[in-house]
Amino acid sequence: LKWYPAPKHKEWNGPGTTPHFPEIVLGRCYTYTQVLRPELRHMDCQEIAKAFMRAFLSKDPCSSAEQDYQQLLRLTNQTIPCGTSVFWSKSNELAHQYTKVQWAMFTLEDMLVGYMADNLDWCGDHSSSDMNYESCPHWRKDCTTNPKSVFWDAVSRRFAENACGVVQVVLNGSISNTFDRNSTFGRVEIHNLYPGKVPTLQAWVMHDVGGVHRHSCSSPDINDLKLILRNRNIRFTCQDDYRPIKFLQCVTNSEHSSCNSVM
Ligand code: N1C
Numbered sequence: 709l710k711w712y713p714a715p716k717h718k719e720w721n722g723p724g725t726t727p728h729f730p731e732i733v734l735g736r737c738y739t740y741t742q743v744l745r746p747e748l749r750h751m752d753c754q755e756i757a758k759a760f761m762r763a764f765l766s767k768d769p770c771s772s773a774e775q776d777y778q779q780l781l782r783l784t785n786q787t788i789p790c791g792t793s794v795f796w797s798k799s800n801e802l803a804h805q806y807t808k809v810q811w812a813m814f815t816l817e818d819m820l821v822g823y824m825a826d827n828l829d830w831c832g833d834h835s836s837s838d839m840n841y842e843s844c845p846h847w848r849k850d851c852t853t854n855p856k857s858v859f860w861d862a863v864s865r866r867f868a869e870n871a872c873g874v875v876q877v878v879l880n881g882s883i884s885n886t887f888d889r890n891s892t893f894g895r896v897e898i899h900n901l902y903p904g905k906v907p908t909l910q911a912w913v914m915h916d917v918g919g920v921h922r923h924s925c926s927s928p929d930i931n932d933l934k935l936i937l938r939n940r941n942i943r944f945t946c947q948d949d950y951r952p953i954k955f956l957q958c959v960t961n962s963e964h965s966s967c968n969s970v971m
Contacts, residue, residue: 720769722846722854725839726828733757736824748786748820756783760824763855769831769844770851772858774865781866784821788814790873790905797893798885802914803878805956813876816867825863831855864892868900874908875901878953879923879930881913886923887933898936908943912950917961924948 718724726732737753759780764772794815796803807813816822831844831854845854877893879886888894901909913930915921923929925946937944958967 718843720843720845721849722844723829724841724843725830727841729828729830729839730757730761732828733760733824737820740820740823752783756780759783764830765832765839766834766837767832768834769840769854772853772855774858774862777859777862780821781862786819787870793867793871793875795875795877795893795897797877797888797891798880798883799878799914802953802956806878806953809956816864819867821863825859829856860892861896864896865900868897869902871901872905874910875906876910876912879911879913881921881923881948882916882919884922886913886927887929901942903941906942908945909937911944911946912953913946913948914953914957915949917957917964917966
């Protein structure tokens with residue numbers, strides 16, 4: 709009798725768990741707590757990494773729930789000073805370049821829990837205690853209640869709930885959905901800011917150097933954001949091409965004409 713290996717069909721439509729996921733998460737935890745933020749030296753990375761794995765291993769990857777991440781959230785609790793939270797939407801790279809230079813400011817990826825998970829994929833399986841390295845559910849094609857989407861919703865919600873003082877958001881004015889009600893920022897974060905703690909949200913609408921100006925502070929889209937915040941008693945301010953961030957864009961486009969007038 710000839711033995712054929714089981715066909716390796718992909719179960720889901722999204723990328724599988726990032727190779728070496730457990731080691732990456734553990735290593736990033738140590739880098740963050742021992743090297744980048746030694747004031748967090750006391751945190752237990754073994755426990756933290758274990759809690760991360762337990763949140764999704766041996767579970768149906770379409771039945772993930774925020775509850776699964778409660779232990780991880782407890783272990784990675786971290787406070788930052790008021791007025792230092794930076795949100796972003798469709799401006800991942802630029803927002804992180806900004807907080808890298810403005811080292812007193814924090815995006816979620818500058819917090820331990822976001823730093824550990826940034827750019828990784830992960831999921832498990834109901835009938836196995838291992839990660840699925842082949843494929844993971846795609847949030848649109850398979851299910852929204854997958855381990856990764858649920859994680860980002862949970863940690864984004866906590867990041868917003870914990871924010872205090874004047875907060876900022878970096879938006880991309882060169883795309884059609886500059887303010888997207890279905891994004892994590894539009895769907896989760898703005899609704900979880902506490903008006904008693906957060907008096908004002910400052911939006912920076914950034915345009916790619918030499919790119920189109922799809923939206924600006926005077927666009928109806930941005931007005932939507934303004935109205936949502938007004939209803940929640942949070943003051944809204946908006947500025948197009950905020951200079952400190954424009955300078956960052958001009959570092960790599962210094963010869964472009966639009967970068968002359970910036971200086
Ligand atoms: O959906 P978005 O942007 O509006 O999410 C960004 C918003 C930020 O303010 C963060 O605090 O929500 C938080 N957040 C992350 O920090 C994050 N890191 C990586 C949300 N999502 C995050 N990711 C992944 O990018 C995640 O897989 C999610 O689906 C995308 C969202 O990016 P987006 O649409 O540009």
